[in-house]
Amino acid sequence: MIKEDILFDLATFYKVFSDETRLKILFVLLDHAYCVGEIVEKTQVSQSAVSHQLRTLRQLNLVKVKKEGKEVYYQLSDHHIAIILEYGLNHINERGKENEKED
């Protein structure tokens, strides 16, 4: 059986992508770096909620921060994340197709 701490890390890893607000933010950042205000506007999520989720993303090293005056810019910390999101999208797309056939 696989080690407990690996299991924990793995669960934690997937957990990040399991929240719609975080996904929204990540999809916005897929484009390029944005400051918090822009993210709020694009996602239509409250400033506070965005800020809280950005903290989560920061703590899990999914985003990098760059301060510029009053604004704080966030960007994806590595290109891996784009791949993961794309993979997930493909997966649910394919599942859609399969169900068309079978059901």
Add this chain to the structure above:
Amino acid sequence: MIKEDILFDLATFYKVFSDETRLKILFVLLDHAYCVGEIVEKTQVSQSAVSHQLRTLRQLNLVKVKKEGKEVYYQLSDHHIAIILEYGLNHINERGKENEKED
């Protein structure tokens, strides 16, 4: 901005993999089909908890069921799942390496 229902499906998809018990079960099933009793033994999770999580996995079409007498055998419903788990493992492994260098 990406559609709400896609976002929901995507979040749901990742959510399955965000629980340690479900991951344990999936890793066991990576091998081949097992009945509930065997899964309980291998994962060291209570029968009830395993059963509840198997239901979740069933509902999300991650596992297929095959009844044989008293026993109920579960197996992964498609090979995709192995790929996803492997991808996750690779990711956290690589992150491990990066942190060795940087921190």
Add this chain to the structure above:
DNA sequence: CCTTTATATGAACATTTATTCATATGTTCA
């Protein structure tokens, strides 16, 4: 300096989620 604007954060609250406990259902076999 004081006000405005941008972002972060803590506490309260609501919701979701996972586990346990007790028990139901279903199958086999004597």
Add this chain to the structure above:
DNA sequence: TGAACATATGAATAAATGTTCATATAAAGG
């Protein structure tokens, strides 16, 4: 049929998580 075993399930409970609200911090400009 009834005892024994395998699995499922509902209700209760506990824990984790996300949002809001109020407010703190911090930078910029007048």
